[in-house]
Amino acid sequence: MRTLYERDDVIPLIAEVFREHGFEGSSLSRITESTGLGKGSLYHFFPGGKDEMARAVLAHVDGWFEREIYTPLRDAAPDGAIAQMWRGVDDYFRSGRRVCLVGAFALDDTRDRFAAVIASYFTRWIDALRDALVRGGWPAAQAADAAEEVVAGIQGALVLARATNDTAVFGRALGRFQLRLQQRPPV
Template identity: 90%
Template sequence: MRTLHERNDVIPVIAEVFREHGFEGTSLSRITERTGLGKGSLYHFFPGGKDEMARAVLAHVDDWFEREIYAPLRADVPDVAIARMWRGVDDYFRSGRRVCLVGAFALDETRDRFAAVIASYFTRWIESLRDALVRGGWPAAAAADRAEEVVLGIQGALVLARATGDEAVFGRALTRFQGRLQQPPSL
């Protein structure tokens, strides 16, 4: 196991604990066990305790999605950006084996505590995909509908893959949605 000496090294480890146990089910003792850090070290990195840890984890997830998904969708050639989104999503969610932490936080009592961050994650993804589709020749209304459908479908596929223990559900869903974004609808 790698020694964790920097705050940024600890954040991904804490993220996995939150993914496995949810916000409420994640205790400081679970975090210390997984990180190998004592409570004093954790409070040094995160003086605000578990709330600050969750905010740091959500910011870490947000940074990755902004860099790897949203920004390319807003700026790159649409076909290239959308292909990058499919690869990135499949890789990030480990082909359906990794739960969406933001989605998990949206489903429990934690949602109210982090509502703005959670809403922004989903809204920016939908808007960024919509913008790429519009630049690719889609009518604005159809692009907005399809972008929402795709993000909804990805999230649903993650839940279904996890609930059924069938990770292939996620791959099949991505393939289906890729086909739905191949060409703009006929006018």
């Protein structure tokens, strides 16, 4: 008996295909194989085809980051929110075993197609972390620099962990970034 999916059930499966093969390399046949759905079912859920699938996947990723990372950084006590960010990032990227889909889309020709969504993902993360650091006593300019450095560093650590097939790279980088943010600069 075939499992019936709802649209929201299919999105994480499609996301993993995009993570593994990129947007251009994710053919409909690969997507149907990974989801277990036929092309007709996929087009029922996503009448706009692969572009609509990618938008749904990016919205899914965005929703998770908004709920688990950005909102706590903006609204919760800074130290707890930043600690939650480290746990969430480590878990979401499975300790460096999972590529950042938004980052991957930013690196290929797909970037132009989804530029606003990609830019928003990174700028909201940097802004939310900067705001938490400022609330935690950091001077604004130094908080902005540190937030940008950390988000860029997390992305770089993901790429390096994947390129070297050494997930420990990601864990070591997160540890260094945690120490960096614990060392508040003088006001």
